[in-house]
Amino acid sequence: MRDASGGLPRRVGRIVEVEAYIGIDDRASHARFGRTARNAPMFGPPGHAYVYLVYGMYDCLNVVTEPSGSPAAVLIRGVEPLEGADAMRAARLALAATRRRDGRRDLAAERERLSRTPDARLARGPGLVAAAFGLVRADTGIDLCDARSPIRLEAAPAREPRPPVAATPRVGIGHAGPPWTEVRWRFLVPGASAVSGPAGRS
DNA sequence: AGTTGGATGGTCT
DNA sequence: GACCATCCAACTG
Numbered sequence: 472m473r474d475a476s477g478g479l480p481r482r483v484g485r486i487v488e489v490e491a492y493i494g495i496d497d498r499a500s501h502a503r504f505g506r507t508a509r510n511a512p513m514f515g516p517p518g519h520a521y522v523y524l525v526y527g528m529y530d531c532l533n534v535v536t537e538p539s540g541s542p543a544a545v546l547i548r549g550v551e552p553l554e555g556a557d558a559m560r561a562a563r564l565a566l567a568a569t570r571r572r573d574g575r576r577d578l579a580a581e582r583e584r585l586s587r588t589p590d591a592r593l594a595r596g597p598g599l600v601a602a603a604f605g606l607v608r609a610d611t612g613i614d615l616c617d618a619r620s621p622i623r624l625e626a627a628p629a630r631e632p633r634p635p636v637a638a639t640p641r642v643g644i645g646h647a648g649p650p651w652t653e654v655r656w657r658f659l660v661p662g663a664s665a666v667s668g669p670a671g672r673s
Numbered sequence: 674a675g676t677t678g679g680a681t682g683g684t685c686t
Numbered sequence: 687g688a689c690c691a692t693c694c695a696a697c698t699g
Contacts (some may be wrong), residue, residue, distance in 0.1 A: 531691065596693070
């Protein structure tokens, strides 16, 4: 994943954790209610961004994955920074600045905390992925496969060996009930430092 | 290392 | 009016 915001430095990261949400029958998916104003992008063309707000606080980035009419998306849950870690810190700080409601939040303290946050934790977890790359709901619709887009997906360098991938149940969807809570549609690179969850569980 | 609770607002019944 | 595809601080062991 790579951004191309006019001002350097660019931000580049390696996706190490994702979750799949497929079809109208998937009771964990936003598409479970059929097509609505919010989830309409999931019914759109593949390769585009679907960014939504969870828990009133955090935006999350999805990549639409199936042809138009067939709702599916992959949630990006963990990204290992390769370039521009400081730009990611800056993006997270900027977001915190927009959020301080009544000055309770001390921005200097947040800046200090971010400076002590290791690179590998800057985009660990879906809310942090969007924050680190400065993505918000308004970015929904961006073509992530177009090289001219401000943020895009790239294939890993051909020279790199393909890492092992583990499959586990998805996170935070207890409400969906079986079999959706059991199906192993969370995919991660075991041992990668930007995998989310307690102790980066696999 | 694991658990708990608060922040916060859009979406859907 | 309930329910979240979350994160973090502040605990406990």
